[in-house]
Amino acid sequence: MTQAAPVTKKKPVSKTTPKPMQNLEITDHQATVGKCFADNAKMTMRNVNVFYDDKQAIHDVSIDIAKNEVIAMIGPSGCGKSTFLRSLNRMNDTVDICRVEGQICMDGEDLYSPKLDVVELRARVGMVFQKPNPFPKSIYENVAYGPKIHGLADTRVDLDEIVENSLRKASLWEEVKERLHQAGTGLSGGQQQRLCIARAIAVSPEVILMDEPCSALDPIATARIEELIEELSQNFTIAIVTHSMQQAARVSHRTAYFHLGRLIEVNPTEQVFTMPEHQLTEAYITGRFG
Amino acid sequence: MSKMSFENHIMKQFDEELEEVRTRLMEMGGKVEQQLQNAVLAVTEADSALAELVIKEEKYVDEMEVDIDEACILIIARRQPAASDLRLVMMVTKAVNDLERIGDEAKKIANHAVMLAGESTSSQGYTEVRHMGKSVISMLNNALDAFARFDVEAAMRTIEEDKQIDLEYKTALRELATYMMEDPRSITRVINILWVVRSLERIGDHAKNLCEQIVFVVKGKDIRHQK
Numbered sequence: 001m002t003q004a005a006p007v008t009k010k011k012p013v014s015k016t017t018p019k020p021m022q023n024l025e026i027t028d029h030q031a032t033v034g035k036c037f038a039d040n041a042k043m044t045m046r047n048v049n050v051f052y053d054d055k056q057a058i059h060d061v062s063i064d065i066a067k068n069e070v071i072a073m074i075g076p077s078g079c080g081k082s083t084f085l086r087s088l089n090r091m092n093d094t095v096d097i098c099r100v101e102g103q104i105c106m107d108g109e110d111l112y113s114p115k116l117d118v119v120e121l122r123a124r125v126g127m128v129f130q131k132p133n134p135f136p137k138s139i140y141e142n143v144a145y146g147p148k149i150h151g152l153a154d155t156r157v158d159l160d161e162i163v164e165n166s167l168r169k170a171s172l173w174e175e176v177k178e179r180l181h182q183a184g185t186g187l188s189g190g191q192q193q194r195l196c197i198a199r200a201i202a203v204s205p206e207v208i209l210m211d212e213p214c215s216a217l218d219p220i221a222t223a224r225i226e227e228l229i230e231e232l233s234q235n236f237t238i239a240i241v242t243h244s245m246q247q248a249a250r251v252s253h254r255t256a257y258f259h260l261g262r263l264i265e266v267n268p269t270e271q272v273f274t275m276p277e278h279q280l281t282e283a284y285i286t287g288r289f290g
Numbered sequence: 291m292s293k294m295s296f297e298n299h300i301m302k303q304f305d306e307e308l309e310e311v312r313t314r315l316m317e318m319g320g321k322v323e324q325q326l327q328n329a330v331l332a333v334t335e336a337d338s339a340l341a342e343l344v345i346k347e348e349k350y351v352d353e354m355e356v357d358i359d360e361a362c363i364l365i366i367a368r369r370q371p372a373a374s375d376l377r378l379v380m381m382v383t384k385a386v387n388d389l390e391r392i393g394d395e396a397k398k399i400a401n402h403a404v405m406l407a408g409e410s411t412s413s414q415g416y417t418e419v420r421h422m423g424k425s426v427i428s429m430l431n432n433a434l435d436a437f438a439r440f441d442v443e444a445a446m447r448t449i450e451e452d453k454q455i456d457l458e459y460k461t462a463l464r465e466l467a468t469y470m471m472e473d474p475r476s477i478t479r480v481i482n483i484l485w486v487v488r489s490l491e492r493i494g495d496h497a498k499n500l501c502e503q504i505v506f507v508v509k510g511k512d513i514r515h516q517k
Contacts, residue, residue, distance in 0.1 A: 246370055273372045275510030285372040287299050 033277045034267035035254070038066035042207060042237045043088065048102035050083050050092065057083045060102075061263040063256060065207070070229060070238045072252035072269065074245060076284065079258040081241045085209050088239065089125035090118055106207065123150050126200035130212040132192035134184035134199070139176050142184040142195055143167060146203040162202055169235075170198035171228050190221025197228065201236070208232065210240040214247065226251050245285050249273045257281040294440040294508055296378060304369050311361050311382050315389075318354040319434040322389045325351065325396040326430060326493065330423035332403035333486055334416050341407065344400035351393035358386045377510060381503040385437070388496040388503075392430065395489040395496075402482045402489075414469055414476060415483035418462040419490070425455050426490045426497070433497040433504075442508045445501035455494035462487045 041064035050058035058080045065071050073081040083092065090111060092098040104111045111121060123146065134142050143163045146152075153159035163180070167173040172194040176187070184195050193213060200208055210229075214222040229238060229251045242248050248255050248269065255272040257265045257280070265278040276282045283289055296308040325344050332341035362383045365371060371379050429451045436444035466484050470477050505513050 245372065249372075274376060276373050282373050286375045287301060287304065287369075289300065 032062065032263045032266060034265045034271075036063045036263075036266045038064040038069070040067045041065065042067045042069075042106065044103070044105045044108075045088075046103040048084070048087065048100065048104060050080070050087055050101075051099045052095070053097045057261050058087070059261045063263060063266055065237055065239055066254075067237055068233055068235075069254060070233045070240065070252045072248035072255045073239065073241045073258060074243075074248050074255060074284070075258035075264075076289065077243075080261040081256075081258045082211055084258065084263075085211055085239060085241050088207070088209055089122050089127060091122075091127065093118065120150075123203040124205055125207045125209060126203065126205035128193070128196050128200055128208065128210045128213045131216050132189060132196050134187070134192050134195050136183065136185055138181045139167075139184045139187070139195060140180040143198050143202045146199060150203050152203060166198040166202040167195075169201055169232065170194045171224060171231075172198055188221070190217050190224060193217060193221065193225060194228065197225070197232075201232070205236065207237045207239065210238065210242075212241055212243060215243060222247070245273070257284065259284070294374065296375065301369070304365075304375075307361070307365050307369070308375065308378060311358055311365065311379070314354065314358050314361065315382050315385055316434065316438060318351065318358065318386060318389050319430075319437070321347075321351055321354065322392050322396065323427070323430055323434065325393055326399075326423075327427055329396040329399035329403065330419065330427065330490075332400055333406060333483075334420045334423070336403075336407040338404050338407040341400040341403035345397055345404075348393055348397040351390060355386045355390040359383055374507070374510075377507045381507045385500055385503055388499045392493050392496045395493050399486050399489045402486050406479065406482050409479050409482075415466055415480055418465055419483060419486050422455065422458050422462055422487055422490045425451070425458060426493050429455065429494055430497045433500040436501060436504050440504065440508050442505055445504040448501045449498050452494045452498040455491060459487055459491040459494075 043065040045064070046062045048058055048061045049056060061084060073085060075081045086092050087100050088104060088111075090100075092100060100112060106125070110116070111125075135145065137145070140163055143166050144153075144159050147159060147162045153162055164173060164177075167176060172191060175191060176195075184192065187195060193216075197208075197213075214225050217225065226247065229240065232238060233253075240248075240252065249272075252269045254266060255269045256263060257272070257276075257278070259280050265272065265276060265281045267277060271277075272281060273285060276285060296312070297305045299305050325347060328340050329344045331337065332344060362379050365379055369375070429448060432444065432448040432451065435441070436448055463484070466480050466487070470480050499514075502512075502514050505511060
C-alpha cells in the first residue's frame with residue numbers, strides 16, 4: 001500500500017453542535033467522529049445537504065479528500081453514500097428533483113458555481129459505475145472518444161499513444177492489443193470494467209469516482225480491479241463506494257461510514273476495521289445490521 | 291465500548307461460534323487452574339500420586355489448545371471478523387497459547403514434586419512454594435474472572451499483582467540460597483524447589499499476558515511492554 005495521505009484531526013464544521021464522541025447513543029449521530037479533514041485536500045466538502053424533492057438524502061456532511069488518497073465510502077443500502085459520491089462530479093444534475101446545498105470544491109474551486117463547465121468538470125472528475133457500460137463501439141473508440149471530444153490529441157499518433165497508455169494503466173493492454181478494433185461489448189465483464197476505467201483515465205482526470213465497481217464481477221476480476229486501484233492511486237485521487245467491507249479494508253487509506261444520510265465516522269482504514277470510534281460503525285462492520 | 295457484547299450478529303451462527311470459543315477458553319482456563327492447584331499441592335503435601343495425575347492430564351490442556359485454535363482459524367476463514375469480533379478472536383488465539391504454557395509449567399512443577407517426594411521428608415522450602423503458589427493461583431483466578439466479565443479494571447488490578455509475585459520470587463530465591471549455604475546436603479532438593487518457584491513466577495507472567503489481552507479486546511489498546 002502506498003502511504004495514506006496525511007490527515008489532520010479537526011472538528012468538522014457542522015451546523016449541529018458536536019456531541020462528545022464517547023457518549024453517543026445509537027440513535028444520536030449528528031456529529032462526525034474521526035479524521036475528516038486533510039492538510040493536502042484535493043476536494044473539500046462542507047455542510048453538504050442533498051435533497052430529492054423534499055426528502056433529505058444527505059445531512060450536513062463535511063469531509064476532505066486528500067490528494068492521491070483512496071477513500072472508501074461504506075454503509076448500509078440507502079445510507080446516501082452513492083448520492084454523495086454522485087454529487088462530487090454533479091452527476092446528480094441529471095436528476096430533476098435533486099438539489100445540492102453546501103460547498104463542494106476541488107483545489108479551492110466551487111464545483112457548483114454557475115460559471116463552471118460541467119462537461120469539463122466530468123473530465124476532471126471521472127466516474128466508473130457498478131455495471132460496466134462500454135459504448136457500443138470498438139475498444140479503441142471507447143478509449144479515444146473522451147480525448148477526441150476534449151481535444152486532447154492533435155494527431156492520430158497522439159491519440160494512439162493516449163489509447164495505449166490508458167489501456168496499459170488499466171492493465172488491459174496486453175489482453176486487447178491484438179483486437180483494438182473489435183467491439184468493446186465483446187469483452188468479459190472484468191475486461192469491460194477495466195475498459196471503462198481506461199476510458200475514464202484517458203481524459204487525464206484528477207479524481208476518479210467509483211460506484212461499486214466490482215459488484216458485477218467475479219473474484220478474479222475483482223482482484224484485478226483492486227490491484228489496479230492501488231496502482232492508480234499513485235497518480236489519481238480515488239473515492240470508491242463499496243458494499244464489500246473487505247474490499248474497503250483492502251484498497252482504501254481512509255474509510256468513511258455513512259448511516260441514514262449522515263457521515264458517522266471517517267478514520268484511517270486500519271483503525272476503522274480494528275477499533276472503530278463510533279458504535280454504529282462497529283455494529284455495521286461486525287455484521288450486526290446492514 | 292466498555293460493555294462487550296458478541297451477540298446480535300445478523301448471522302446467528304456467528305454469535306454461536308464466538309460464544310463457543312469463549313466458553314471453550316473458559317473451560318481450558320478452569321482446567322489449567324486445576325492443574326496448577328494440584329501441582330502446588332503435590333509439592334507441599336509431597337503427594338506423588340497427585341503429581342502423576344497432573345503430568346497425565348497435561349495432554350488434555352494441549353488438546354484444548356489445538357481445538358480452540360482450529361475453531362478460531364475457521365471463524366477467520368468463514369466470517370472475516372472485524373473490530374471487536376476480530377480483537378476477540380485474536381485474543382483467544384494468544385490466550386490459549388498462554389494457558390497452554392501455564393499448563394506446561396504446572397507439569398514441570400509436578401515433575402519436581404515427584405522428585406521431591408522421593409527424596410526426603412524435610413519441609414524446608416515448602417513455605418516459599420505454598421506462599422508463592424497461593425499468590426499465583428489467586429492471580430490466575432482473577433485473570434480468568436476478568437476475562438469472563440471483560441472487566442478492564444479487574445484486569446489492570448491483576449496485572450499489578452504480578453509485581454508482588456516477582457518480589458516474592460526474589461525473596462524466595464534469597465531464602466533458598468540461604469538453605470543451600472547452611473546445609474550443602476540440601477542443594478539437590480532445594481534446586482528442585484528453586485525450579486518450582488521459577489515456574490510459579492513464569493505462570494504469573496502468563497497470567498499478566500492474559501490480562502493485557504483483555505484490555506486489548508475491550509479497549510483496542512495494546513498495553514504490552516509498557517513501563
